Amino acid sequence: MGTISVNGQDVEVDEEGYLANLTEWTKEIGAYMAKADDCELADDHWEIISFLREYYEEYQIAPAVRVLTKAVGKKLGKDKGNSKYLYELFPYGPAKQACKYAGLPKPTGCV
Numbered sequence: 001m002g003t004i005s006v007n008g009q010d011v012e013v014d015e016e017g018y019l020a021n022l023t024e025w026t027k028e029i030g031a032y033m034a035k036a037d038d039c040e041l042a043d044d045h046w047e048i049i050s051f052l053r054e055y056y057e058e059y060q061i062a063p064a065v066r067v068l069t070k071a072v073g074k075k076l077g078k079d080k081g082n083s084k085y086l087y088e089l090f091p092y093g094p095a096k097q098a099c100k101y102a103g104l105p106k107p108t109g110c111v
Helices: 026-034 043-059 065-076 085-091 092-100
Strands: 002-006 008-014
Touching: 002 026, 002 085, 008 043, 026 092, 043 085, 043 092, 065 085, 065 092, 085 092
Parallel strands: none
Antiparallel strands: 002 008
16 A cells, blocks of 8 residues: 555555545546646546546446446447547546546456
8 A cells, every 4th residue: 555645635545556545535636646647637537537436426336448438328428438539538448547537446357
């Protein structure tokens, strides 16, 4: 376990940088994690991050990329519910990278 410091708040993260305590998440923490990966979060990113947080709240699981793609397509439309769009936003893996910024656990099945 390690810690990151965001706006004077120390937050525990695991060895891969995912939050240890999901309730500590804030948008500032998500933005900090993204910046550490050289990723500047725009409205399109936040839309997917918000979607993931709602999905997690409802199903208590972080979706793998295939499930994420389908669910996004269903709710936000086919233009956003496809791998190409999601990989453009999150090139290191839409499910894995977006879940990290959303303060969620690493999706099941992600290496």
